[in-house]
Amino acid sequence: MPSDTVIPIEIDLITALEDRGLRKTATRSTIVARIETANDAFTAEQLCRDLPGVGRATVYRTIRHLVDAGALCKLPILDGAPMYSIARVEHHHHTICSKCGTIGEFRDSTVERVMRSLGKEIDGDIVGHRMEIFITCNRCLGISKSGASIA
Numbered sequence: 001m002p003s004d005t006v007i008p009i010e011i012d013l014i015t016a017l018e019d020r021g022l023r024k025t026a027t028r029s030t031i032v033a034r035i036e037t038a039n040d041a042f043t044a045e046q047l048c049r050d051l052p053g054v055g056r057a058t059v060y061r062t063i064r065h066l067v068d069a070g071a072l073c074k075l076p077i078l079d080g081a082p083m084y085s086i087a088r089v090e091h092h093h094h095t096i097c098s099k100c101g102t103i104g105e106f107r108d109s110t111v112e113r114v115m116r117s118l119g120k121e122i123d124g125d126i127v128g129h130r131m132e133i134f135i136t137c138n139r140c141l142g143i144s145k146s147g148a149s150i151a
């Protein structure tokens with residue numbers, strides 16, 4: 001059987017499901033395989049459309065478990081359904097293009113320091129944080145500025 005770089009990701013997602021008590025089934029393997037070959041973020045509806053043989057409830061439930069397990073990032077979209085992308089690194093934040101929906105990931109030690117120092121001012125224990133920065137990506141900027149010459 002040929003092996004390539006796709007396989008470890010599938011193991012991770014399946015393992016994430018198994019860790020949550022969900023057995024590996026053909027259906028779940030199909031969903032995971034589709035997720036891992038998606039290069040971009042996707043919505044639950046897109047995943048349902050790509051997997052006509054799989055029940056919607058199963059798709060939604062599997063996504064929810066993967067999000068809870070930290071294997072998928074759930075990304076709010078300014079107007080529209082949330083999008084999901086595979087969490088490729090442990091702790092990170094996102095940029096989301098408000099025009100085309102392209103998702104970027106970033107890590108920034110300054111942000112983490114600010115978050116830690118905020119913890120002293122906030123009552124209770126901070127157990128996590130999320131940050132999404134909405135942008136107009138360079139590609140969209142290029143399209144919208146195509147009339148003007150950028151020298």
Ligand SMILES: [Zn+2]
Nearest residue numbers: 073086087105
């Ligand atoms: Zn992410």
Ligand SMILES: [Zn+2]
Nearest residue numbers: 097100137140
């Ligand atoms: Zn864009």
Ligand SMILES: [Zn+2]
Nearest residue numbers: 091092111112
């Ligand atoms: Zn952070």
